[in-house]
Amino acid sequence: MSEWVEVVIRSFGILIGLFLITKLLGKKQLSKLSFFEYIAGITIGNIAGTLSMDLRLNMANGISSILVWLLFPLVLSLLSLKSKTVRDFVEGKSTVFIKNGKIMEDNLKKEQYSADELLEQLRRKNIFRVADVEFALLEPTGEITALLKREKQPLTVGDIIKNSASIKEPQTVMMDGSILDEPLSTIGLNRGWLKEELDKIGVTPENVFLAQVDSxxxxxxxxxxxxxxxxxxxxxxxxxxxxxxxxxxxELFALQTESQAAKEMYMKNAEKIREIENKVKPYLEG
Structure with a gap:
C-alpha cells in the first residue's frame, strides 16, 4: 500500500474518532471548559495529528493513548456532577474581586490579577467605573461576572409595569422555502393561517428564506x-x-344618549378601555 493512501486512511479514521470523542465530551463552549479538559483536548489533538502522519507509530498504541486521555476527563466530569468537593478541586472556585463596592486587593494578588486587567474585564461588560459595581466574581472559567449597584442597573419593563406579561421566544415557521409544521403547531397555528398571512403581503412560500412568528x-x-x-x-x-x-x-354613545344612567355607564366603560390601552401600550408600540 502506498504511503499517501495509508495516510489518507489513517487520517479519515482518526477524524471519525475525533468527531465521536467530541460528541462524548458534550457541548461545552471552549470558555466553559475546565483547565484539565482544555489540556486534554489539546493533547488528544496532538496525538491524533501525529498518529495520522507518522506511519512508524503503531496505530493500536496511539488509539490506546487517546482513549486514556478521553476516559479520564469523562470520569472526572461524572464525579464532578455528583460531588461538589471534586468539582471545586477540578474546576476551581469563584474568587470575589469586588464586594459591597470595595475591591478585594488580597484576592487580586492571589489570582495574580492586576488592577489594569480587572478594569479591562469590566470595560468588556460596558462598566467603566468601579464605583458602579456592587459585587464582582472571577469565575473558574476566567470570566468576570459583575452586579451593578441598584441605582446603576438599567430600567426594565418590570420596574414600570408590575406583573407584566412574559414574552415567549419567536418560532421559526419557514426555512429555505419549506414550511415547518412542528413550530406552527407549538403556537397553535397551521399551514392555512401561514399561507393566508403570506397572501396578505403578496409573498409566495417559495420566495421565503426565513419566516418567524413572535409571541x-x-x-x-x-x-x-x-x-x-x-x-x-x-x-x-x-x-x-x-x-x-x-x-x-x-364616548359617542354617551353623547348621543339622553339617559343620564346610560351616559355614565358609557363614560365609565370608555375610561376602563382607556386604562387598558395605557397598560398594553408599551407592548403594542414595541
Whole structure:
C-alpha cells in the first residue's frame, strides 16, 4: 500500500474518532471548559495529528493513548456532577474581586490579577467605573461576572409595569422555502393561517428564506430577493386601532344618549378601555 493512501486512511479514521470523542465530551463552549479538559483536548489533538502522519507509530498504541486521555476527563466530569468537593478541586472556585463596592486587593494578588486587567474585564461588560459595581466574581472559567449597584442597573419593563406579561421566544415557521409544521403547531397555528398571512403581503412560500412568528402572533419574513420590500407586521397596530375605536364608540354613545344612567355607564366603560390601552401600550408600540 502506498504511503499517501495509508495516510489518507489513517487520517479519515482518526477524524471519525475525533468527531465521536467530541460528541462524548458534550457541548461545552471552549470558555466553559475546565483547565484539565482544555489540556486534554489539546493533547488528544496532538496525538491524533501525529498518529495520522507518522506511519512508524503503531496505530493500536496511539488509539490506546487517546482513549486514556478521553476516559479520564469523562470520569472526572461524572464525579464532578455528583460531588461538589471534586468539582471545586477540578474546576476551581469563584474568587470575589469586588464586594459591597470595595475591591478585594488580597484576592487580586492571589489570582495574580492586576488592577489594569480587572478594569479591562469590566470595560468588556460596558462598566467603566468601579464605583458602579456592587459585587464582582472571577469565575473558574476566567470570566468576570459583575452586579451593578441598584441605582446603576438599567430600567426594565418590570420596574414600570408590575406583573407584566412574559414574552415567549419567536418560532421559526419557514426555512429555505419549506414550511415547518412542528413550530406552527407549538403556537397553535397551521399551514392555512401561514399561507393566508403570506397572501396578505403578496409573498409566495417559495420566495421565503426565513419566516418567524413572535409571541404576539406577528409574522415577519426574509425573502431570497433582498430587493423586494416586505411591509412590516400590522397585527399590533390593528389591535391598537381597535381598542381606540371601542373607546371612541363608548364616548359617542354617551353623547348621543339622553339617559343620564346610560351616559355614565358609557363614560365609565370608555375610561376602563382607556386604562387598558395605557397598560398594553408599551407592548403594542414595541
Amino acid at each position: 404576539f402572533g406577528q409574522l415577519t419574513v426574509d425573502l431570497y430577493d433582498d430587493k423586494v420590500q416586505v411591509p412590516p407586521p400590522v397585527t399590533l397596530k390593528l389591535l391598537q386601532a381597535s381598542i381606540k375605536k371601542c373607546e371612541a364608540d363608548f
